[in-house]
Structure formats: structure tokens, C-alpha cells
Amino acid sequence: MGKVLMKGNEAIGEAAIRAGCLNYFAYPITPQSEVAEYLSRRMDEVGGVFLQGESEVAVGYMIFGAAGCGARVFTTSSSPGISLMSEALSYITCAQCPAVFVNIMRGGPGLGGILPSQGDYFQATKGGGHGDYRLFVMAPASVQEAVQMVMEAFPIAEKYRNPVMILGDGLIGQMMEPVEFPEDLVVEPTNKDEWATNGIGNRPGDTPNLVKSLFLDPVQLNSHNLLLKAKYDRMRQEEVRYEAYNTEGDYRALIVSYGTMSRVCRTAIDFLKEEGLEVAMIRPQTLFPFPEKAVRDAAGKAGCQVAVSIEMSMGQMVEDVERSIQGRCPVEWYGKCGGEVPTPEEIMDVIRGMLKK
Amino acid sequence: MGKTFKRPEALRDTPTHYCPGCTHGVIHRLVAEVIDELGIRDRTVGIAPVGCAVLAYNYFNVDFQEAAHGRAPAMATGIKRVRPDLMVFTYQGDGDLASIGMGEIIHAANRGEKFTTIFVNNAVYGMTGGQMAPTTMPDQRTTTSPFGRDVQAVGMPVKMAELLAALQTPGYITRQTVIKPKYINRAKKAIHKAFSYQMENRCFSFVEVVSTCPTNWGMTPLDAIEWTENTLLPYYQLGDCKTPEPREEAA
Numbered sequence: 001m002g003k004v005l006m007k008g009n010e011a012i013g014e015a016a017i018r019a020g021c022l023n024y025f026a027y028p029i030t031p032q033s034e035v036a037e038y039l040s041r042r043m044d045e046v047g048g049v050f051l052q053g054e055s056e057v058a059v060g061y062m063i064f065g066a067a068g069c070g071a072r073v074f075t076t077s078s079s080p081g082i083s084l085m086s087e088a089l090s091y092i093t094c095a096q097c098p099a100v101f102v103n104i105m106r107g108g109p110g111l112g113g114i115l116p117s118q119g120d121y122f123q124a125t126k127g128g129g130h131g132d133y134r135l136f137v138m139a140p141a142s143v144q145e146a147v148q149m150v151m152e153a154f155p156i157a158e159k160y161r162n163p164v165m166i167l168g169d170g171l172i173g174q175m176m177e178p179v180e181f182p183e184d185l186v187v188e189p190t191n192k193d194e195w196a197t198n199g200i201g202n203r204p205g206d207t208p209n210l211v212k213s214l215f216l217d218p219v220q221l222n223s224h225n226l227l228l229k230a231k232y233d234r235m236r237q238e239e240v241r242y243e244a245y246n247t248e249g250d251y252r253a254l255i256v257s258y259g260t261m262s263r264v265c266r267t268a269i270d271f272l273k274e275e276g277l278e279v280a281m282i283r284p285q286t287l288f289p290f291p292e293k294a295v296r297d298a299a300g301k302a303g304c305q306v307a308v309s310i311e312m313s314m315g316q317m318v319e320d321v322e323r324s325i326q327g328r329c330p331v332e333w334y335g336k337c338g339g340e341v342p343t344p345e346e347i348m349d350v351i352r353g354m355l356k357k
Numbered sequence: 358m359g360k361t362f363k364r365p366e367a368l369r370d371t372p373t374h375y376c377p378g379c380t381h382g383v384i385h386r387l388v389a390e391v392i393d394e395l396g397i398r399d400r401t402v403g404i405a406p407v408g409c410a411v412l413a414y415n416y417f418n419v420d421f422q423e424a425a426h427g428r429a430p431a432m433a434t435g436i437k438r439v440r441p442d443l444m445v446f447t448y449q450g451d452g453d454l455a456s457i458g459m460g461e462i463i464h465a466a467n468r469g470e471k472f473t474t475i476f477v478n479n480a481v482y483g484m485t486g487g488q489m490a491p492t493t494m495p496d497q498r499t500t501t502s503p504f505g506r507d508v509q510a511v512g513m514p515v516k517m518a519e520l521l522a523a524l525q526t527p528g529y530i531t532r533q534t535v536i537k538p539k540y541i542n543r544a545k546k547a548i549h550k551a552f553s554y555q556m557e558n559r560c561f562s563f564v565e566v567v568s569t570c571p572t573n574w575g576m577t578p579l580d581a582i583e584w585t586e587n588t589l590l591p592y593y594q595l596g597d598c599k600t601p602e603p604r605e606e607a608a
Binding site: 023025049051053054055057058059060061062063064065066067068069071073087088091095197198199200201202208209210211212213214 | 398399400401402404405411412414417418419420421422423424425428431432433434435436438439440442443460461464
């Protein structure tokens with residue numbers, strides 16, 4: 001199977017189909033409308049379900065309904081649309097339904113801009129909706145990685161009965177890169193007879209299933225929250241993913257960066273190496289669960305003078321970086337918003353500047 | 358001699374929390390009887406609203422999902438699109454359907470989604486304690502319209518059945534009530550028709566049921582029935598607003 005040059009958005013759509021997800025509900029929003037445009041034709045080819053809903057609010061609940069009756073289902077949107085789906089995400093997580101959401105981030109807040117940003121880190125990792133819930137969040141740094149993460153997202157969502165969010169950005173969505181679709185990432189859907197509303201007659205026994213999030217009894221609701229928390233604790237133990245770059249030898253600074261921003265940082269690190277300045281990077285691939293230990297260990301290495309969270313936001317991931325490092329070294333932030341993507345030269349200047357201090 | 362009148366299988370043997378004089382009990386029963394008669398209990402999925410019927414899943418004996426306020430038609434769309442073999446119905450009040458959920462119901466009806474909506478219209482927000490609804494009558498006092506609904510300020514009550522019937526997509530749109538036995542018989546036939554259209558995969562079906570809320574209207578159950586007959590029914594007129602076009606005969 002050879003590589004195909006594909007636009008990120010289209011590759012994401014194709015990846016879902018290759019993962020056995022034949023149900024897609026979505027609403028157009030720049031910079032990810034190509035996913036819907038691609039799937040409106042492709043789902044028809046594979047006999048899947050495609051529906052453009054009337055709003056992201058409605059789409060969030062179409063996903064909930066479909067997930068609740070046991071179907072593999074996903075949607076894509078961008079920042080303002082994800083805000084509209086946030087209530088649904090709170091409900092879906094509480095009701096323990098598996099589903100995959102993709103956020104192709106754009107500039108914010110408000111209507112913002114249509115160019116890439118990383119301003120939805122808090123929303124994704126701390127819960128943009130109400131209540132105590134977390135999403136499993138993965139952040140690809142290439143179109144190929146987006147394909148892999150989308151394909152892995154479905155079995156993860158089913159394993160934990162929790163929504164999974166893929167946090168991409170406008171660059172990943174729009175650019176074209178060579179991609180192949182791994183056969184070994186295809187996982188059969190789990191049996192959902194225990195909880196899904198797939199019709200009493202379609203499973204053993206005569207008991208109705210109930211997909212709900214209302215627990216009026218406070219003792220019950222507390223127990224339910226403890227149950228959800230246990231899942232998140234398990235994710236923290238078992239599912240952390242990250243990439244370590246140039247951490248083998250000694251280095252004077254540690255960059256923590258994800259997604260598109262990490263690619264720029266990688267180039268900056270390579271250029272600085274040529275000048276004799278060693279800088280390392282931890283690139284989180286799961287933003288929740290965050291690679292706390294990897295970041296702390298990397299920042300605590302002898303010789304590391306500073307850790308910098310470099311993100312296309314006004315400083316969101318930096319709080320998790322600080323929390324992880326626990327004072328082992330000073331933590332700084334650098335970022336840009338609005339659709340501006342820092343250049344490698346800019347990053348090099350920033351690192352040099354921080355090391356001078 | 359055996360029992361000739363019994364609880365439908367689609368209804369659980371449990372007391373409900375509904376108020377004396379509330380029509381939810383009757384409507385639940387009619388829906389459950391229809392589910393039994395059509396033999397669809399083992400593939401029916403109901404969607405509960407946010408409203409007095411939020412606990413409907415404790416009373417019906419079929420698979421149920423619980424929607425956020427107003428979103429049931431979107432959830433029903435999700436279920437029906439991915440599992441067209443399931444019989445899907447939403448059960449919603451007037452705050453849920455005609456206020457926050459207005460967008461979802463209109464679009465589901467306009468797309469012709471093949472599920473059934475039971476719309477309980479009692480001109481007030483019941484569960485939250487009697488606030489004004491889009492369906493509250495002119496000059497009707499509620500906890501958020503203490504001087505009576507001022508149509509100059511907030512407009513006339515919404516006639517949902519007519520609104521949905523105005524859409525170009527075919528559907529079965531009807532308004533019924535259950536305040537007297539003759540109306541109950543007609544309402545049951547309408548609900549039966551609605552679910553039958555879904556079994557044929559024919560169209561969207563919508564049964565508005567003009568209902569009483571004695572507690573929040575501040576009336577006795579009997580006075581509430583009278584108020585419904587004298588004030589609600591002249592405005593919310595009973596009957597079929599739209600039926601789907603007849604099927605083309607095979608050539």
C-alpha cells in the first residue's frame with residue numbers, strides 16, 4: 001500500500017472510515033469544512049451515514065444519540081463550533097458513551113480568525129463544558145499522525161466509554177502531506193449490549209437500557225463522579241503518549257510544544273544544534289493525560305536551565321508544564337495568537353534570550 | 358374470567374410522580390398501548406426531555422435516552438439515521454420543544470426525519486415551577502409574567518402544529534387532547550397513526566397533545582379541564598394539520 005498525498009481534513013475523514021466508523025454528522029466551519037465535503041461523497045461510496053446538521057449544537061446531540069445506541073460515530077468542527085458542542089460533551093461523558101470529536105483549531109476568542117491557533121487547550125483538557133469531566137485528548141503534529149490518532153481514537157473511546165478529542169489546527173487541516181492508512185490499527189467495535197439503547201430484542205434478556213446523565217440523589221451522583229474519575233486515573237496510568245526530541249545528551253533548555261508548533265520548534269532545535277546550543281523538546285501526543293513525569297524528568301536533568309512552553313496561545317499549556325515541573329527549573333512561555341505561526345528563527349531568538357537571563 | 362384491562366407491557370408497574378390532574382399519565386399510557394399493539398417494544402427507543410417527564414424512562418419499559426433541554430429531535434435524528442430499524446420517539450413539553458428546542462424540531466421535521474414526536478403542550482413551564490412558555494396564552498399569569506402575558510412585549514403564543522405543517526416536507530402533524538374520554542379515543546388513534554407512519558418509514562410524525570397543569574395554573578384538576586376546553590382549545594384547535602401525500606400507485 002503506497003503513500004497518497006492528501007489534505008489533512010480529507011485524510012482525517014478517510015481515517016475514520018478506515019477505522020470502521022461509517023457515521024458522520026457535522027456542520028461546516030472554516031478551516032475544516034473539507035471533511036464534510038469529502039465525506040458527503042465518500043460515505044455514500046462505502047454505504048455509510050452522512051448528515052449535515054443544522055448547527056453544531058444539534059450535531060453534538062446527533063452524535064450523542066448515535067453513540068448511545070451503540071454506533072461508531074464522529075464529528076469534526078473548529079473552535080467556535082466546539083464551544084457549541086461543549087454542553088453535549090459534558091452529557092456524553094457523564095452518560096459514558098464513546099465518540100470521537102475533532103477540533104481543527106482556529107484563532108479566537110469569539111469569531112476570531114480562520115487561521116491556525118492552539119487557543120482551545122484549556123477547553124479541550126480542562127473541560128469546556130460544565131461539571132467534572134475530562135476528554136481523552138490527542139494532538140497530532142502531521143497529517144500522518146492525525147490519521148493514526150483518528151484511527152486509534154475509536155478503540156480508546158470504546159475502551160473507556162468516554163469521548164476522545166483530536167486537537168488539530170488549521171495548518172494540519174489544510175496542508176497536504178503523504179499519508180498511508182495502517183491496516184494494523186483497525187479494531188473491531190466492542191459489544192455494547194450491556195448499556196447501549198440498541199433495542200431490547202437485539203440483545204439477551206428483557207431489560208431496557210438507559211443512557212442518561214441525571215442523578216438527582218447526591219450520593220448516587222457522587223458515586224458516579226468517582227466512577228468517572230477512576231477512568232481518568234487509569235488513563236493517567238496507562239495512556240500517556242509523548243515524543244522526546246534531542247533528550248539523550250545534555251541540553252540547556254527544554255521546549256514543551258505540541259502539534260504544528262512543535263514542528264517549528266524541532267527545526268529551531270536543529271538549527272541551534274548547528275550553532276552548538278543544545279535544546280531538547282518533549283512533544284506531548286496526549287494532552288490529557290498530560291505527560292507530567294516525562295516533562296518533569298526532562299526539566300530536572302542536570303544542566304537544563306529553563307523550560308519553555310511554546311504554544312500558539314496566550315499561555316494555556318504552560319500551566320500544565322509548571323504543574324508538572326514542580327519548581328525543578330524556571331518555566332517560561334512564548335506564544336503567538338490570531339493565526340500567526342512563529343518562525344524557527346523567532347524561536348531561536350526566544351531561546352537564546354531566555355538563556356542569557 | 359381473565360383480566361380484560363391491564364397495564365401495557367411497555368409501561369412499568371410503578372407509581373409516577375406526576376401531579377393529580379396531570380395529563381402525562383394518560384399520554385404515557387396511550388403511547389405504551391400503541392407500542393404494545395404494534396408489537397414494537399423490543400426495538401423502540403424513547404428520548405426523555407428536560408421537563409416534568411424527565412423521568413419518563415422510569416415509567417416506560419423500553420430503551421431510553423435522556424436528552425439535554427430541547428435537543429431530543431437531534432438525538433432522535435442521530436439514532437434513526439444510524440439505526441433505521443429502531444422505532445424512535447421523542448416525548449417533549451412546550452418549554453423543551455417550543456422554546457430552547459425550536460431549532461431542532463423544525464429542522465428535524467423539515468428533513469423529514471422518520472421518528473415520532475409526542476408534544477405535551479400545557480402553556481407553561483411545569484417542572485421548574487410555572488414560568489411563561491412560548492405557548493402561554495395572552496394575559497395568562499405565570500411566575501415570570503405576573504401581570505399576564507403581554508403580547509405587545511413578547512408576542513402571541515406559538516402554534517407548533519401549524520408551524521410545522523407549513524414546512525414543505527411531507528409529514529403527519531396533528532393536534533389532540535386527552536381531557537375527556539372522546540378526546541382520549543381520538544388521541545390514541547392519532548398516536549397509533551403516527552407510529553404506524555414510522556413503521557412504514559413514511560415521514561416525520563408529530564402529535565401535539567393539549568394538556569393540563571393544575572398545579573402551575575393554580576386550579577383544581579376539574580377547573581383545569583374546563584379552562585383547557587374554554588381557553589386553550591379555541592386557540593390550539595384539534596385535528597390533523599397535515600398528513601403525508603398518498604403514495605404513488607405502482608405503474
